[in-house]
Amino acid sequence: DAKTTQPTSMDCAEGRAANLPCNHSTISGNEYVYWYRQIHSQGPQYIIHGLKNNETNEMASLIITEDRKSSTLILPHATLRDTAVYYCIVSDTTSGTYKYIFGTGTRLKVLA
Amino acid sequence: NAGVTQTPKFRILKIGQSMTLQCTQDMNHNYMYWYRQDPGMGLKLIYYSVGAGITDKGEVPNGYNVSRSTTEDFPLRLELAAPSQTSVYFCASSKPQSSYEQYFGPGTRLTVT
Numbered sequence: 065d066a067k068t069t070q071p072t073s074m075d076c077a078e079g080r081a082a083n084l085p086c087n088h089s090t091i092s093g094n095e096y097v098y099w100y101r102q103i104h105s106q107g108p109q110y111i112i113h114g115l116k117n118n119e120t121n122e123m124a125s126l127i128i129t130e131d132r133k134s135s136t137l138i139l140p141h142a143t144l145r146d147t148a149v150y151y152c153i154v155s156d157t158t159s160g161t162y163k164y165i166f167g168t169g170t171r172l173k174v175l176a
Numbered sequence: 177n178a179g180v181t182q183t184p185k186f187r188i189l190k191i192g193q194s195m196t197l198q199c200t201q202d203m204n205h206n207y208m209y210w211y212r213q214d215p216g217m218g219l220k221l222i223y224y225s226v227g228a229g230i231t232d233k234g235e236v237p238n239g240y241n242v243s244r245s246t247t248e249d250f251p252l253r254l255e256l257a258a259p260s261q262t263s264v265y266f267c268a269s270s271k272p273q274s275s276y277e278q279y280f281g282p283g284t285r286l287t288v289t
Contacts, residue, residue, distance in 0.1 A: 098276060107180075107266050107280025108219065151218060162207075162275050163234060166218030 067091065067154045073171040076146075082139040084170050086152030089133045095156050097128060098164070099137050101148040108151065108166070111137065142174045177202050180281035182267050188287045189257045197252040197284050199267030207270045208250040209234075209278060210242065212263040219266060225250055226272075257288045 069087040076082040088097065096115050100108040112119055112126045114135070119126045125138040139146055151169040155162055183198045201208065206227045211219040211234075221234030225244040239261060241253040250269075254261060264285050268278040 096276070105264065105283065107268065107283055108278075109280070110277040113276050162270065162278065163221055163224065164219075164278070165235065166211075166220070168216070168218050 067095075067165070068152045068167055070150075070152050070167060070170045072168070073173070075173050075175055076139075076142045078144060078174050078176050079141055082142040082146065082172060082174070084137040084139075084150050084152075084172065085134065086137070087134045088152070088154045091132050091154050092156070095154050097126065097132075097135050098153040098155060099124070099126065100151045100153065100164075100166075101146075102151070102169070103145075103148040111150075142172075144174050144176060146172065147174045148172060179203065180267055180269055180279050182265075182281040182284050184284060185282070186285045188289065189254075191257060191259065191288060193257050194253070194255050195257070195286075197254070197265055197267075197286070199250045199252065199281060200248050201250075201267075201269040201279070201281075202248065203269060203271070203279065204247060205269035205271045205279070206247065207272065207275050207278075208244065209268040209270075210240070210250070210252045211266045211268065212236065212261075213266060213283075214263050222252065222265075254286075259288050262286060262288045 098113040099111040102108045128135045149169040209224045210222040223242040225231045267281045270278045
């Protein structure tokens with residue numbers, strides 16, 4: 065079973081920031097948080113990941129709480145093309161392989 | 177680069193038939209994965225491979241077999257297809273130095289009736 069809990073769906077106005085929360089209260093010290101998204105029926109696409117510091121790349125920002133029990137993915141200026149299912153994944157990478165367990169994710173709809 | 181390619185895109189099988197889903201990547205990635213996605217659900221890992229000749233089971237391996245004879249190819253074999261294997265199958269690959277970033281193919285939509 066997935067180790068994360070996410071809201072089933074969210075709406076966001078185009079041009080506004082989309083804040084997608086994720087709860088991972090049982091996360092252990094060597095587990096990272098990863099975010100992927102799946103647009104329509106395509107294969108998922110990597111967005112960002114982090115351990116305990118906040119991270120930012122060209123797609124999004126990731127804010128992880130100090131106790132690491134939750135995180136928020138931020139799309140700073142959502143566009144219609146950001147409409148997708150967003151998956152928050154927690155995974156231990158000490159084995160060197162990434163055996164992700166995808167939950168049901170958050171379906172984000174960006175509204176014009 | 178074509179990235180990760182999968183064939184066929186769609187397939188209908190009768191119960192008890194067998195088939196092989198093909199997956200090829202041209203990025204020279206060592207790691208490859210097979211997932212299935214049932215309607216309205218997240219992806220579940222079937223098998224994965226860290227290099228040619230090495231495969232291992234994921235979360236839901238029953239009813240499937242894989243092989244990895246080359247770096248590029250990672251075929252998934254379904255023996256004795258069952259309706260429970262109706263799903264969309266995704267293949268993915270990643271490179272060891274950044275294997276958190278998996279690159280996914282477009283998927284194969286399989287229906288077993």
